[in-house]
Structure formats: structure tokens, C-alpha cells
Amino acid sequence: MSATMNALAAQAVTAAEPLLPWAQNGGSAEKACAPGEPSIACRIVWNVSNDDFTRFYRTWLDGPLNTTVTIVITLAIALLLRNIAHRMITRVTLRMAESTMSEKVRERSRTAFEGSPALLSQRRAQRARTLGSVLRSICSIVIMGTAAFSCLGVIGLNLTPVLASATVIGMAVGFGAQNIVKDFLAGLFMLLEDQYGVGDFIDVGTAKGTVEAVTLRVTRMRDVNGVVWYVPNGEIKKVGNESQNWGRTVLDIPVDITEDIEKVKEILQNTADALASDPHWDDLVLEEPSVWGVQELAGNALVIRVVLKTAPGKQGDVARELRERVKVAFDEAGVTVATPTAPA
Incomplete structure (x- = not known):
């Protein structure tokens, strides 16, 4: 140039x-x-x-002034290009953070976007900020690094030993900090693939809880007991996300083995249907409940399974409410809840 x-x-x-x-x-x-x-x-x-x-x-004077002018022009062009790139990246990431889904898309994908609008906005904004920061850093390193090498060439410095030394130092630093590099790469791909975000309830094997913050190096989450966990992204081999798309409440109800199976199934179906049609709960139950039938014969108990498709992350709330309603319905119908006996 x-x-x-x-x-x-x-x-x-x-x-x-x-x-x-x-x-x-x-x-x-x-x-x-x-x-x-x-x-x-x-x-x-x-x-x-x-x-x-x-x-x-x-x-x-010719040599020093000519060299100085060339360096100044090179740095000015590099700074201009860097600022333009930063502005473009900032504009794109802000658009990502502030974008909203159309009502048609939201209705078509209802199960995928349940949750607090404020929480979804916070998750989208944090993801956009992190990606923007990474892209701006990459642009700065590439542009200013190229300008720096150009300036060294103008001065007349032999770049071969400099590049050789930089390569050796880079290999040494990379070997010593390979875990940090691993964390950053894992965090970058996790953000790009949107595996989880702020507000999601996830299970990473070593910890399980609600995500409070996501950075390129570490994920911060809080479990049900209030303990905050900091998990390096490179150590997350697999992650289970209970807050994406939809969830499922699976309830196994044990009753006395002498009870009429069809009667119990009818009570469970009616109770689950009443929950799904309740104005306070119909937004959380996405499909009609289903009684799958006898799941297990355990000693003196019949275990009957009830399944409800729920909004993501709401499985526990729906399960607790359904248990309460089943208890009331069983008491009214005279159905005895049994304790399954473990096989000998």
C-alpha cells in the first residue's frame, strides 16, 4: 500500500x-x-x-524525514482502518443485541422462545458484547501488527530474526498457557453456537445451576443452594441445557397394586388436563398432557407415568403443582399412594 x-x-x-x-x-x-x-x-x-x-x-535530512513521513502515514492509515473496522463491528453487534423477533416467527417457534423478555434481551446483549470484543481485538492485532512490521521494514530493520524470535516466544507462551488458550477457544465456539446463555439452567457434570455470566474463559453459575460455581470453558466436555426450546415434566405416581388401573389413569388425566387449562399455568404447558400408563411394578405398588411438555426451565414448577393436585384428587377418590418396594 x-x-x-x-x-x-x-x-x-x-x-x-x-x-x-x-x-x-x-x-x-x-x-x-x-x-x-x-x-x-x-x-x-x-x-x-x-x-x-x-x-x-x-x-x-532526506533519509530521516522520508522515513518519518512514511511511518506517520502508515500508522495514520492503520488507525483509520482500525477505527472503521471497530465501528462496523460495534454497529453489527449492537444490531444483534437490539434485534427482536417478529410475531410470526415467535408464534411459529413458540416453544423455542419462552421466557422473560428482559432475560432474553440480557442474554442476547451479553453474547453480542463478547463477540464484539473478540472481533475488535482480532482486528486491532491484525491491522496494527501489519503496520508495525511495515514500519520496521521502512526503518531498515532485518525482520527475519525478529520473526524467528517471535515464533519461539509464541510457541513457549502457547505451550505454557495452553489451558487458557483452550478455555478461550471453547468459549468462542460456545458463544458462536449459542449452546447456553445467561438465565439458562445447565448441567456441566461437575456443577448444575443457573448461568449468571458467560465470558470467553469461564462460565459463572449458581446452584439451587446458592453456591456460585466458576467453571473454565475448556473443562466443559458436555453440557445439558434444560432451558432451550422446551422441557418435559415426567411424573411417576406409585399407587397401591390393588387399585383399579383405568380409574387411576382417568384421575391422573383429568388432573393434568385441569392444570393445562388453568389460566395461571396454560402458558407453561405447551401440549395436552399424556398418561403413558404403568411404568413399573414395584412390590406392592403400581407406578403410573404422566408426561407434560412444558416451557423451557419450567419442568420443576409444573411437576410440583401437579403433585399437589394429584394428592388432592387421590384423597377425594380414595386412591391410596403406595411406597415402591425395592427388589431384593
């Missing part, structure tokens, strides 16, 4: 030289700035000065 600019400027100065007074007197920049090809700065000095001063300038 700098070579192209220098060539264009040199052509412009050369084209103007025949019209200037010193050229008409038989002089030339090539003679005044000898030895070597005249620089742009030396040509300009020759065109506004005389041969004696031009020779002095060529001997003592």
Missing part, C-alpha cells in the same frame, strides 16, 4: 517538474539528489529551493 502511494506521488512530482523554474534552468532532481533515485521529499525540496540546499538536504 505504501509503495503504491509513493509511486503515484513520484509520478505527480515528476510530471510537474518541467513547469518549475529550476528545471527550466537546466537542473534536475536526479542531479541534485544524487546519488540514487530521488525520493519524493527530495524532489519537492529541489523544486522550491536551489541545487546547493538540495544537496545538503539530500545528505543530512
Whole structure:
């Protein structure tokens, strides 16, 4: 880029030289700035000065000033490009953070977007901020690194040993900090794939709880007992997310083995249907409840399974409410709840 600019400027100065007074007197920049090809700065000095001063300038000032001007122009262009890239990235990430789904999309994908609008907005904003920060850092490193190497080349520094040293140092740092690099890469892919976000209830094996913050290096989550867990992203081999798309409440109800199975199934179905049609709960139950039937024969108990498809993360709330209603319905119908006997 700098070579192209220098060539264009040199052509412009050369084209103007025949019209200037010193050229008409038989002089030339090539003679005044000898030895070597005249620089742009030396040509300009020759065109506004005389041969004696031009020779002095060529001997003592041309090299340092030309180098300084080239470095300043290179850094100015690099800063301009970096600012433009940062503005574009910021604009895109802000649009991501502030974007909203149309009502048609929301209705078509109802199960996928249940939850507090404020929580969804917070999750989207944090994901956009993190990705924006990563992209801005990458742009800064690439652009300013290229500019720095260009400036070193202009100064005349031999870049081969510098690059060799940087490679060795980079390998040493990368080997020593491989866990940190692993955490960052895992966090980056996790954000890009939107595996989980703020407000999701996840199980990472070593911990289980609600996500409070997600960074490139670590995930912070709080379990049901209030304990805060900091899990490095590189240590998360697999993650179970109970808050994406939809959930399922699976309730196994043990009753005395002498009870009428069809009667118990009818009570369970009616109770679950009443819960699903309740105005306070119909937003959380996404489909009609289903009684799957006898799940297990355990000693003196019949275990009958009831299943409800729920909004994500609401399985526990629906299960607790259904248990209470089943207890009331069983008491009214005289159905005895049994304790399953473990096999010998």
C-alpha cells in the first residue's frame, strides 16, 4: 500500500517538474539528489529551493524525514482502518443485541422462545458484547501488527530474526498457557453456537445451576443452594441445557397394586388436563398432557407415568403443582399412594 502511494506521488512530482523554474534552468532532481533515485521529499525540496540546499538536504535530512513521513502515514492509515473496522463491528453487534423477533416467527417457534423478555434481551446483549470484543481485538492485532512490521521494514530493520524470535516466544507462551488458550477457544465456539446463555439452567457434570455470566474463559453459575460455581470453558466436555426450546415434566405416581388401573389413569388425566387449562399455568404447558400408563411394578405398588411438555426451565414448577393436585384428587377418590418396594 505504501509503495503504491509513493509511486503515484513520484509520478505527480515528476510530471510537474518541467513547469518549475529550476528545471527550466537546466537542473534536475536526479542531479541534485544524487546519488540514487530521488525520493519524493527530495524532489519537492529541489523544486522550491536551489541545487546547493538540495544537496545538503539530500545528505543530512532526506533519509530521516522520508522515513518519518512514511511511518506517520502508515500508522495514520492503520488507525483509520482500525477505527472503521471497530465501528462496523460495534454497529453489527449492537444490531444483534437490539434485534427482536417478529410475531410470526415467535408464534411459529413458540416453544423455542419462552421466557422473560428482559432475560432474553440480557442474554442476547451479553453474547453480542463478547463477540464484539473478540472481533475488535482480532482486528486491532491484525491491522496494527501489519503496520508495525511495515514500519520496521521502512526503518531498515532485518525482520527475519525478529520473526524467528517471535515464533519461539509464541510457541513457549502457547505451550505454557495452553489451558487458557483452550478455555478461550471453547468459549468462542460456545458463544458462536449459542449452546447456553445467561438465565439458562445447565448441567456441566461437575456443577448444575443457573448461568449468571458467560465470558470467553469461564462460565459463572449458581446452584439451587446458592453456591456460585466458576467453571473454565475448556473443562466443559458436555453440557445439558434444560432451558432451550422446551422441557418435559415426567411424573411417576406409585399407587397401591390393588387399585383399579383405568380409574387411576382417568384421575391422573383429568388432573393434568385441569392444570393445562388453568389460566395461571396454560402458558407453561405447551401440549395436552399424556398418561403413558404403568411404568413399573414395584412390590406392592403400581407406578403410573404422566408426561407434560412444558416451557423451557419450567419442568420443576409444573411437576410440583401437579403433585399437589394429584394428592388432592387421590384423597377425594380414595386412591391410596403406595411406597415402591425395592427388589431384593
